[in-house]
Amino acid sequence: MKKLILLCIACVAFFSCKKEKPVKDYLILSGNIENFKKRNITLEGFNFTKKIKFDKKTGSFSDTVKIDRDGYYTLMLNKKPINLYLTDTxxxxxxxxxxxxxxxxxxxxxxxxxxxxxxxxxAWNEHIANPNKFFALExxxxxEKIDEYKDALTELSIANNLPTEFLKSEVKNIHYExxxxxxxxEGYYGALTGNADFKVSEDFPDPLKDFNYSSGDDYVNSYSYRKMLGVQIKKxxxxxxxxxEDxxxxxxxxxxxxxxxxxxKNDLLYKNAKDGITYTDNLKEFRDKFMAYSTNKNHKKEIxxxxxxxxxxxxxxxxxxxxxxxxxxxxxxxLDDLLGKGKYLYIDVWATWCAYCKREIPLLxxxxxxxxxxxxxxxxxSVDxxxxxxxxxxxxxxREMTGIQLFSGKELADLEWAQKFLIKGLPKFIIIDPDGNIVNPNAPVPSQGERLINIFDELKI
Known part of the structure; x- marks a missing residue:
């Protein structure tokens, strides 16, 4: 009897000491792509990007992917997208x-x-195909066409035995699109037809009627919702x-x-602040308000x-x-060669590849x-x-450019002087006083005429 009890204890000890199998917390994304010549493909999602190596010899790829949330993703094969819905395992x-x-x-x-x-x-190819022609329709x-397209997508989603939770999300997506x-x-029709004064009729459906400005699920899962919300907040x-005002x-x-x-809220605040903080005229106030409004620790640390x-x-x-x-x-x-002469400096940071820079040259x-x-x-x-x-x-x-023309010989990202201003885009204009102190690190461009002239007047130039 004693031996039997000891044997049972040993068995219990053996099974209790066995390691538990690890819970799978990833998915494997793999595949074969014929006639693809690039070294990488990219998986993109809401605030998610992952490069995946592509083996050109075998025409295949395979990678372990950990995602923060189930949802909509896009696999970019060079410039061709393949839409996916991924769940974590x-x-x-x-x-x-x-x-x-x-x-x-x-x-x-x-x-x-x-x-x-x-x-x-x-279905998109069948009903829309060419966006320019589509939005130029009377x-x-x-x-009529947009209703047909929505109905076709809705019928398609219902007819394909899709999981219930995904179907609910997809019907919302179709609606937001x-x-x-x-x-x-209205805006696209005016631009495409050259009719800048075009206005839709009074009977045109109001896309913002009952629009919810605060749906987190829709913000994450619907690209169309994100774009609409972003446009409305900007407007x-x-x-x-x-x-x-700033x-x-x-x-x-x-x-x-x-x-x-x-x-x-956190996403909109952050996406504005990444660049906005480099353009604001009220740096400390901008920082303080961002810190008060955002609740995302990583965003706050970066800003x-x-x-x-x-x-x-x-x-x-x-x-x-x-x-x-x-x-x-x-x-x-x-810079020292230009100071000590009693003159302010209006500095234009530009590059030969920058179309916006070239537009300012005649005005400058x-x-x-x-x-x-x-x-x-x-x-x-020049930051060429x-x-x-x-x-x-x-x-x-x-372009018959005048003034003092200097060549840095380094691109923006490699030029230490430019990086101290954290320049995000070109052209960038800076005003420095005769003693070498910064008057305005985000000076108006020449095309902002009156605003720039007012600053010059204040400086008694």
Whole structure:
């Protein structure tokens, strides 16, 4: 009897000491793609991006993917998208020909959903195909076509035995796509037909009737909802922002008052702040309001770090020094060479590849002529790569550029002087006083005429 008891205890000990199998918390995304020549493909989702290596020799890929949430994703094969719905532990296998994407096939328990997306794409080709022609249709024809398209998608989703929870989400998606097309029609029709004064009729459906500004689930799962909400918040911000006020601050305040959902609010605040903090005229107030409104710790940490960099180039701070930039008229020029002459510096940071920069050149030239002999110097600094030196010189000749023309020989991301201003886009204009202190790190561009002239007048230029 004793032996039997000991044997039972040993068995219990053996089984209790066995390691539990780890819970799977990932999915495997794999597949074969014929006629695809790139080294990588990219999986994208809401605030999610993952590069996946593609083996050109075998024409295949396979990777372990951990996702934060179940939902809609897009697999980008170069510029061709394949829509997916992923859940955290369900593997997905794809086989397709890059030249015949719509003939893709899927394996796995979610294959019905993935194949549904292909049918949805075919429906888009059948009913819309060419967006320019679609939005240029006369109003009554457009409304008829858009209703047909919505009905076709709804019938398609119901007819394909889709899981209940996904179907609920997809019906919402179809509705938001419909609303977004409605909201885009007036502006797109006017632009495509050249009729800038076009207005939809009084009977045109109102896409914003009962629109919910605070749905976190819809914000995450529906691209059309996100776009609509973003456009509306921007529109409200522009309407609220009075002339001369800081738009980027107004945008933060608009999100805070109009959006209650935490996910949507944090995302909108952050996406505005990443660039907005580099453009705002009220750096500290912008930082303080972002910190008060956002509840996302990672976002707050990033914006705080950005603020700590930007405050060193804020109004009143000594301007960072650049040194030995090539001068179009010969030799090298440093910031110190331009100071101590009693003149303000209006600095244009630009590049030969920048279309917006080139649009400002004629106005900048005219501005220089108007302020000739005044206490201001016009300085243009190219952030083209060193290999583009000849192109830079030729652009100056072709566009008859005047003022002091300097060549940094480094692209924006590699130029330490530019990075101290955290320049996000070109052109970038900066005003420095005669003593080398920053007057405005985000000066108006020449095309903002009156706003720029008012600053010059205040400085008694």
């Amino acid at each position: 369900v593997d997905v296998k794809l086989s397709t020909d890059y030249k015949k994407i719509l003939k893709a096939k899927f394996k796995g328990t979610s294959a019905d959903i993935q194949n549904y997306f292909l049918l949805k794409k075919k 109003e009554d024809v457009f409304l 419909y609303l977004r097309n409605l909201s885009n029609y 409200i911000s522009q309407e609220k922002n009075k002339e001369g 738009y980027y601050l107004t945008y933060l305040e608009t999100v805070q008052t109009e959006v209650n959902d935490t996910i949507a 705080s770090n950005t603020y700590n960099i930007l405050k060193t180039t804020a109004k009143g701070q000594p301007a960072p020094k650049f040194k030995d930039f090539k001068n179009y008229n010969g030799g090298n020029t440093s 030239k005219k501005l220089k002529e108007e302020y000739h002999g005044k206490n201001i110097e016009f300085v243009s600094i 790569a060193n290999d583009d030196y000849d192109k830079w010189k030729q652009t100056i000749v072709d």
